Amino acid sequence: MPPELPLLQDDRAALRADCGSCFGLCCVALTFTRSTDFAVNKEAGTPCTNLRTDFRCGIHSDLRSNGFRGCTVYDCFGAGQHVSQDTFDGTDWRKDPATARQMFDVFPIMRQLHELLWYLADARSRPRTAPIAAELKKAYARTERLTDGSPAELAETDVAAHRQDVNVLLLRTSELVRQGIKGGKKKQRRGADLIGARLRGADLNGADLRGAYLIGADLNGADLRSADLIGADLRDADLRGADLTDALFLTQSQANAAKGDERTKLSDTLTRPSHWDATS
Structure with a gap:
């Protein structure tokens, strides 16, 4: 090492x-497509009806309750x-x-x-x-x-x-x-379908989770230190109590898409999503 x-x-x-x-x-x-993420359809190049003349969002503090979850992600x-x-x-x-x-x-x-x-x-x-x-x-x-x-x-x-x-x-x-982190093949989960997977408390330190589908996965208390998360889909993944300190290539958007709480550990380069308190 x-x-x-x-x-x-x-x-x-x-x-x-x-x-x-x-x-x-x-x-x-x-473009907005009406779904669980957006309350309306909107074409590219067309201003959102919530955009004010000063370029601020008129419902910024209530985006999720108004059906614009995608904007918060x-x-x-x-x-x-x-x-x-x-x-x-x-x-x-x-x-x-x-x-x-x-x-x-x-x-x-x-x-x-x-x-x-x-x-x-x-x-x-x-x-x-x-x-x-x-x-x-x-x-x-x-x-x-x-x-x-x-x-x-x-x-x-x-x-x-x-x-x-x-x-x-x-x-x-x-x-x-x-390299040098214990785990071997069990941690090679690149592109894996882990939707809804039960990974509570899992040792994923140094895991390869590139492009993995972790939608709705239970990662409560999981160790994700130094895990490669580039392109991983963390929508609604339960990261309460998880340790993502030094997780590789983790972005603000991925954190925003997941669920966390005050115990979730993030690097200083990311901002703790405000909606985590409401979903923990």
Whole structure:
């Protein structure tokens, strides 16, 4: 097992959504489909009826009770303020309707790039990734350059190809961080169907849960430290009392989609969802 090194700088604080600096892009650019997550159908490019003239949500404190659970789960990784304040220089789509469509088209692309920055920042903060530190730094810088492109350049960005390149490093990160943790094949659950699984108190420390379906799974009191959770579906998963300290690639959106309580342990890079208190 490699020696422990001091923690590295973590850039994820800059990738948190700042709704006050955004022009309500997630409330306009995205499509809503009437379901348990959204009370209405809404086409992309059409403002949500709850969006106020100051770009604030009129029912922000009561989204879940009004049928907009999906809004409380969504996270843009800071893409909204980047597009609003940097890509379009602080000119909102209401004042300049000519750029509205371009802004709405660029936003989902920026969101994907910011998500990759989140994963890369996580990887770079891990002492065990020292062997690939230079490659991670280059990948982060390249992704940042893409986010700084003009609207036209962003629209032409092949995000899928870039994601494939980055994923090679993320897979290597997962291997380096999880190596030496006991568990063997029992913890190799990549892409597994674990919907509703009974995993209460399970030892999943260092488990490979990439892309696993954990919808409604009972993970109460489970040990998920250093588990690779990239792409894992945690909707309504019971994380009460679970330990997700240093869980790999865990995002705010995944935490928002799950159920937790005051005993649930999260890393300092994430905010404890306010609705956890109501569902614990």
